[in-house]
Amino acid sequence: MNQASIQVSLTLEHLWQFSLQYYSVRDVKEACMSLQNNYHGNVNLLLLLKWLDEQHVSIKEQDWNQVMTCINRSEVLLHGFRELRRKLKAHLPDTLYRESLQFELQLEKQQQSDLVECINTLTLQPPAPVSLTLYYCKQLGAEHLADIFAKPAFFPKQQKI
Structure with a gap:
């Protein structure tokens, strides 16, 4: 297969819906939270x-540096907001706390938009011998979490074009 011929249809909506479905799996959610909280990983990057x-x-x-650079701006904002929300959790009424969670979700979606825009500028390759999720987990020192991410997603895949 010619490397330049690999095309996928990646839109924000494709990635967002995939992320919502995949993240809804309990083991995946727990592994993502561990990746974020214990290894300073980026869940949106992992989902991509x-x-x-x-x-x-x-x-x-x-191209890894380009991908990492594309999320730096939104990562600083998201991390700062997440920390503030956690600190204020005990002091906020439930409705305001839920609104802050919704705002954080919008920041997450914006970060995914940045990732989609970045990936769509790259030339994609045939799969490497090591999956991208395993590669990322190894970079973070969280190889043990890669076993969870190695399991196939159990819902329809987006079609290649």
């Missing part, structure tokens, strides 16, 4: 990498 793994495509080694 899982989507790419499911599509049987990869990114070039030299």
